[in-house]
Amino acid sequence: MDIESRSQDRAGSMIAVSLKDLAVRRGDRTLFEGLTLSVGPGEAVVLTGANGAGKSSLLRVVAGLLPSLSGEVRFERGGQPLDPAEARARHLHLLGHQDGFRSGRTAADELAFQVGWCSGTAEAMEGAVRRLGLAALLPLEVRRLSAGQRRRLALARLLAAPRPIWLLDEPLSPLDARWRAEVGQIMEAHLEGGGLVLAAVHDPLPLPARTCPVGEAA
Amino acid sequence: MTAALLLLRRELALSWNGGGGPLLACGFLLSLAVIVPLGAGPRLDQLAHLAPGLVWLALSLASLLTLERLFERDFEDGTLDLLALGSLADEVVVGVKVLSHWLAIGLPLALMTLPVGISLGLAPGQLPLLALTAGLGALAFSFTGGLGAALAIGARKGGLLIAVIVLPLFLPPVIFGAGALVAQAEGRSPAPALALLIACTLVAAVIGVLAGAAGLRGSRT
Amino acid sequence: MRVTRPLVGPLWAIAAMLLAVGSVWAFRVPEDALQGDTVRILFIHVPAASLGLAVYASLGISCLFYLIFRHSLADAAARAAVLPGAAFTGLALVTGALWGQPMWGTWWVWDARLTSMLVLFLLYIAYAVLRGAFDDEGRAARAASVLGLVGLINLPIVKFSVDWWNTLHQPASLLRAGGTSLDPAYLWPLLLMMTAWLVLFLAVWLTTIHTEIVRRRVLALRARKAREDRHV
Numbered sequence: 187m188d189i190e191s192r193s194q195d196r197a198g199s200m201i202a203v204s205l206k207d208l209a210v211r212r213g214d215r216t217l218f219e220g221l222t223l224s225v226g227p228g229e230a231v232v233l234t235g236a237n238g239a240g241k242s243s244l245l246r247v248v249a250g251l252l253p254s255l256s257g258e259v260r261f262e263r264g265g266q267p268l269d270p271a272e273a274r275a276r277h278l279h280l281l282g283h284q285d286g287f288r289s290g291r292t293a294a295d296e297l298a299f300q301v302g303w304c305s306g307t308a309e310a311m312e313g314a315v316r317r318l319g320l321a322a323l324l325p326l327e328v329r330r331l332s333a334g335q336r337r338r339l340a341l342a343r344l345l346a347a348p349r350p351i352w353l354l355d356e357p358l359s360p361l362d363a364r365w366r367a368e369v370g371q372i373m374e375a376h377l378e379g380g381g382l383v384l385a386a387v388h389d390p391l392p393l394p395a396r397t398c399p400v401g402e403a404a
Numbered sequence: 405m406t407a408a409l410l411l412l413r414r415e416l417a418l419s420w421n422g423g424g425g426p427l428l429a430c431g432f433l434l435s436l437a438v439i440v441p442l443g444a445g446p447r448l449d450q451l452a453h454l455a456p457g458l459v460w461l462a463l464s465l466a467s468l469l470t471l472e473r474l475f476e477r478d479f480e481d482g483t484l485d486l487l488a489l490g491s492l493a494d495e496v497v498v499g500v501k502v503l504s505h506w507l508a509i510g511l512p513l514a515l516m517t518l519p520v521g522i523s524l525g526l527a528p529g530q531l532p533l534l535a536l537t538a539g540l541g542a543l544a545f546s547f548t549g550g551l552g553a554a555l556a557i558g559a560r561k562g563g564l565l566i567a568v569i570v571l572p573l574f575l576p577p578v579i580f581g582a583g584a585l586v587a588q589a590e591g592r593s594p595a596p597a598l599a600l601l602i603a604c605t606l607v608a609a610v611i612g613v614l615a616g617a618a619g620l621r622g623s624r625t
Numbered sequence: 626m627r628v629t630r631p632l633v634g635p636l637w638a639i640a641a642m643l644l645a646v647g648s649v650w651a652f653r654v655p656e657d658a659l660q661g662d663t664v665r666i667l668f669i670h671v672p673a674a675s676l677g678l679a680v681y682a683s684l685g686i687s688c689l690f691y692l693i694f695r696h697s698l699a700d701a702a703a704r705a706a707v708l709p710g711a712a713f714t715g716l717a718l719v720t721g722a723l724w725g726q727p728m729w730g731t732w733w734v735w736d737a738r739l740t741s742m743l744v745l746f747l748l749y750i751a752y753a754v755l756r757g758a759f760d761d762e763g764r765a766a767r768a769a770s771v772l773g774l775v776g777l778i779n780l781p782i783v784k785f786s787v788d789w790w791n792t793l794h795q796p797a798s799l800l801r802a803g804g805t806s807l808d809p810a811y812l813w814p815l816l817l818m819m820t821a822w823l824v825l826f827l828a829v830w831l832t833t834i835h836t837e838i839v840r841r842r843v844l845a846l847r848a849r850k851a852r853e854d855r856h857v
Contacts, residue, residue: 213761214848251485251624275491284482290421302410303490551775555768559758568754569772572747573779576786583793600789604782611778615771618692622767 200264201277201350202226203248203382208257210243216255217243223398227350230373230383230395239401241386242283245353248384249280278351279304285340289329293320293339296328297346306347314345317372333360341369344376352376354385358392367392407492408500415504425473426512429466433513436462437520452525456585459517459524460578463538467545468570470509472563474501474553479623484557488624494617502550502612510542526585533588537581537601544577544605547612554619576604629831636828643821650814666724668815672822674717674738677745680710680826684752685777688770697841698834700766703773704756705833709826711749717742737791741784748776 202225209219217240225231233241246252248259250270261273268277287296297320301311315321318338323331331339337360344352352373358366370392373383377393385391386400419425440458441451451458478484487497517538518531526534552570559565584597651668684706691699721739722732733739756769 214844216852246624249485249489251488253624274489278489280485280489282482282485284480284485286478286482286486288418288477288481288483291418295417299410299414300486303407303486305407305491555755555772556758558764559755559768561758565754565758568747569751572744572751572776572783575744576779576782579786579790583790586793600786604786607782611775615775618771619768622764622771 200227200262200380201268201273201382202262203351203384204260204262205244205248206258206260208244208247208259209255210240210247210252211255212240212243218401219256221257221398221400225382225384227380227382228377230377230385230391230393232391232395232397233384233386233400234397235399235401241400242355244400245280245282245355245384245386249278249353250274251280273351276305277349278353279344279347279349280353280355281340281344281357282355285336287328287336287339290327292325292327293331294324297324297339297342300343301346304343304347304349306343310348311342311346314342317345318342318368334362334365337361338365341372345372348379348381350381352381352383352385354383356387357385358387358389407490408496411487411492411497411500412504415501416508419504419508425470426509429470429509429513430516432469433462433466433516433520436465437523440524448525450525452527455521455524455526456582456589459521459526459534459538460541460582462520463513463517463541464545464571464574464578466513467510467542467549468567469563470505471549471553471566471570474505474550475557475620475623476553476562479557484620484623488620494620495613498550498554498616498620499613502546502616505550506543506546510546511539514538514542527589530585530588533585533594533598537584537598540601540605541577541581544601544608545574547605547608547616548573551612551615551619554616554623557619557623573608577601577608580604630835633828633831633835636824636831640821640825640828643817643824647814647818647821651818664811666720667811668818670717670720670724671815672819673713673720674742675819676822676826677710677714677717677742679823680706680713681745681748681780682777684710685773685780688773688777691766691770692774697766698838700770701834701837701841702830703752703770705830705837707749707753707756708833709829711746711753713822713826714742714746714749718746737788740791741787744783744787745780748780752776 204224206222208221210217217238221244223231233244235241243252247254250259259270261268261270261277286300287293297311297315301307301314315324318341320335320339320342323335323339328336328339337357341357358369361369373391374393377383383395385395437458444451444454475484478487488494492500514535517534521531521534522528549566549570551573552566555569556562556565580597580601584594584601587597588594647668651665684703687699687703687706690696691703718739721742725734726732752769752773755772756765759765759768
């Protein structure tokens with residue numbers, strides 16, 4: 187469970203995430219304790235465990251959206267420690283259960299906001315739209331999209347605003363087989379470019395990945 | 405900061421689109437204005453005495469009505485998470501949201517107080533001062549209200565809770581804003597009250613942004 | 626807690642003693658020329674008002690400590706201050722009304738002092754409501770602490786604005802504690818009563834904090850036992 191490796195992200199520096207002795211509590215329940223894990227660039231790690239075991243909470247702790255009970259989350263760039271606030275603001279994407287789209291707005295407007303918020307460019311956004319087959323969906327209101335289409339729209343932000351750390355919470359669940367394969371390829375390309383993936387899943391990802399069980403059994 | 409402008413534009417678009425925010429608030433203000441004479445009698449000379457206070461009462465209540473939506477929808481659909489993972493500090497996010505609330509709702513309300521004031525017997529000569537004080541007061545209400553809305557994110561009974569939290573803090577702008585109008589009506593200079601109102605608004609801005617950011621951070625679970 | 630625990634018992638005893646002595650003294654002090662016997666209400670009203678204010682200050686400071694150090698003791702201290710503080714403030718309001726009625730014929734008067742007391746009461750209510758509005762204790766504590774601190778910072782502002790408002794509208798009556806100068810015959814029993822109420826507050830406060838700490842320990846022990854039982 188304690189592997190370290192280094193590699194390059196797109197900007198030419200190396201970003202790795204390591205969790206040391208992490209314990210997380212929600213309300214009165216301690217979800218897990220003593221979790222130690224390192225993920226380096228080019229690596230994919232899959233979090234497994236029962237429902238409510240804390241996989242989503244773990245991702246939120248790494249993203250800084252949930253405080254941990256004890257232990258720490260460390261970011262490193264090129265072997266040097268990276269300020270967690272900066273890492274989370276600029277080098278991290280979290281794709282959670284909620285996508286942050288307002289149902290009455292058009293897909294185009296919402297995507298433009300999310301991409302702009304993450305400092306993505308218009309050209310990169312066009313590329314992401316092509317890659318994820320969203321062109322026909324852009325003029326529609328978000329409430330008219332199916333769950334799978336919304337998930338692809340949410341994934342577009344990851345392509346349009348490149349950041350090395352991808353924290354994915356059940357990224358493939360609403361997608362059909364064809365799109366699962368496509369997104370798998372997108373993830374592989376991300377890993378080859380030096381990014382890292384930490385994903386919470388129920389079904390295995392369509393790419394080679396280490397497993398990390400989460401929960402009291404760990 | 406283009407990220408701040410991006411957020412501001414989206415907030416303004418959402419305010420105008422989703423249910424017509426300013427129309428709703430102004431409608432509420434007008435309804436309050438109608439209730440007063442129906443309850444207290446239609447004589448303008450009697451109402452005029454109370455007009456400054458009644459206008460400020462209506463303005464503060466109408467501001468309160470719209471506060472629950474300031475953060476709650478973003479909290480529910482995951483937008484707050486996205487905002488947290490951007491380059492803007494929490495304080496700036498709160499500031500932008502509050503500013504957009506004032507532009508989209510507070511300013512229209514302040515303008516709406518003018519006809520409401522007339523209907524309650526306020527002298528036309530007082531309208532410029534009313535517009536100025538109402539605009540400033542609405543800004544103070546937006547900042548203080550944003551503080552309350554941020555602290556109450558995800559709570560049960562959100563709307564009433566925000567009102568209870570925030571009303572004691574609304575009192576200074578009401579006192580100085582209405583007080584300026586009363587002073588002017590009695591022939592004295594409204595300048596001291598106006599200066600105090602400006603001071604209140606500045607204090608509300610600082611405390612509102614800092615405490616609101618603390619509320620945002622506290623809501624991350 | 627180890628430090629303060631032995632203090633609690635004696636504090637209750639001292640409070641009881643001081644209250645007894647103070648009350649007797651208050652009744653034996655000669656009545657005021659103008660106000661008659663009703664002036665004795667000041668022995669409750671003034672301490673209640675001062676304590677309502679002082680307790681809110683301690684609540685605000687506890688909130689500050691919680692925000693800085695995140696120590697659950699600070700949160701427990703703030704929570705424990707709410708009921709006594711609100712009770713004192715409420716008592717000040719009621720005795721203020723009772724005092725005013727025989728004097729000026731009205732049950733309530735909107736003057737600076739009573740209005741400020743009412744606002745203080747609202748601040749207590751606001752803190753209590755926010756503190757209880759979340760299922761997650763930590764979340765509730767964080768939010769309420771910010772509010773408590775904001776309330777403390779705003780308190781002088783509100784007091785100043787209410788005083789200003791009072792001069793603007795020049796009400797018919799002003800409720801002042803015993804007039805501009807307090808006869809020494811009243812001063813000493815008043816000080817004694819204030820000390821008595823203060824000691825009573827400290828006793829109540831410490832007892833409530835201790836109870837809260839014990840309650841949290843019991844909850845933690847139960848939770849741990851439940852987890853261990855599951856693994857057996």
